[in-house]
Amino acid sequence: MLKAQKAIRAMRVLVVDSREEDRAAVSERLQHEGYEYVQACGSGEEAIRGLSRSLAMRQPVDLVILGLHLPDRPGIEAFEEIHSVFDVAIILLATPEERTLAMEGLARGADDYLPRPLNLGLLLLKSEKALTKRFLRRELRRSTSRNETLFLNVLSVMAKVLEAKDPYTRFHSENVSTLGSSVAREMGFQDDEVRRIGIAGILHDLGKMGIREAILKKAGPLDPEEREIVKRHPVIASTILDPIEQLQGAIGYIKYHHERVDGGGYPEGLKGEDIPLGARIIHTVEAYDTMTSRRSYSPARTTQEALDEIRSLSGAQFDPQVVEALTLVLKRRGQIAVKDQDRTGRSLAELLDDLTDRVKIED
Ligand SMILES: [Fe+2]
Numbered sequence: 001m002l003k004a005q006k007a008i009r010a011m012r013v014l015v016v017d018s019r020e021e022d023r024a025a026v027s028e029r030l031q032h033e034g035y036e037y038v039q040a041c042g043s044g045e046e047a048i049r050g051l052s053r054s055l056a057m058r059q060p061v062d063l064v065i066l067g068l069h070l071p072d073r074p075g076i077e078a079f080e081e082i083h084s085v086f087d088v089a090i091i092l093l094a095t096p097e098e099r100t101l102a103m104e105g106l107a108r109g110a111d112d113y114l115p116r117p118l119n120l121g122l123l124l125l126k127s128e129k130a131l132t133k134r135f136l137r138r139e140l141r142r143s144t145s146r147n148e149t150l151f152l153n154v155l156s157v158m159a160k161v162l163e164a165k166d167p168y169t170r171f172h173s174e175n176v177s178t179l180g181s182s183v184a185r186e187m188g189f190q191d192d193e194v195r196r197i198g199i200a201g202i203l204h205d206l207g208k209m210g211i212r213e214a215i216l217k218k219a220g221p222l223d224p225e226e227r228e229i230v231k232r233h234p235v236i237a238s239t240i241l242d243p244i245e246q247l248q249g250a251i252g253y254i255k256y257h258h259e260r261v262d263g264g265g266y267p268e269g270l271k272g273e274d275i276p277l278g279a280r281i282i283h284t285v286e287a288y289d290t291m292t293s294r295r296s297y298s299p300a301r302t303t304q305e306a307l308d309e310i311r312s313l314s315g316a317q318f319d320p321q322v323v324e325a326l327t328l329v330l331k332r333r334g335q336i337a338v339k340d341q342d343r344t345g346r347s348l349a350e351l352l353d354d355l356t357d358r359v360k361i362e363d
Pocket of ligand 1: 204205233257258286
């Protein structure tokens, strides 16, 4: 037997049907065909319990073969309940009178349907088709996850280089990443987008790799020429990261993290909504973190002073909705005074790893 075929036969099937003879016939036929995990029950309640249990044991059911009109769930109620809660393929069994209901189920996301009286050969084919589809989807996810690991390794190397070059950047990047993610979450962003902002936070100053250490570590204010050199860092970062396909969503946040909503920023002097929202978030939290950090040539402001200043520049330098979200996040943490409480003491590479773990696809 081919490896894929073997894996498909090892997938879990639950037969839910109030007609005992059909239930037994379907189960027997599947087992005879080599399916290793076939269970059966006759009510919606038992089905939900069985599906929940298998999920809790991390052995989720892959396919439910489901009769309509269960004693405790009339019509397609059981289908609706299972479909809305569990990630599972569903094949409906329907008498000719139930055909309309089965069609409704198909329209709402059932994978297939089979008319009664049952043709068991056809049911086997349909089951195999639904399970193969799930198997291929799972394999695709696995390979995506492998690519993701490779991509993370590249980022980790970059983060380490950056850390070695300018130790201040290490805490700054972590703070911008953590606070930026919280602000994004506060603004109702989805997980993927929050993660993108977290990654952009860690890498936003990567372009400083291309700037002389004498300037980065200068003990005093920069002269105009040095300031111009430092201003190149967002473009340098976006040029370095541009070939990495998985970062495409985050590169704009990095490239434009010094743009101001009034158009007075750099590199392009973009205004308002022309600046990606992620970049407006990074810009605001970066300013907050810079103001509250002690650099060699300027003392740190208190967190309250920094927030007051950011609020006074809302609508000019900073996006008002981002400023509001930042204010709420800081208030909620009750941390206006303890800004370092989120520091983990871990390396940037570990933090990046964490960001990916949060969205790792479960198999
Ligand atoms: Fe920057």
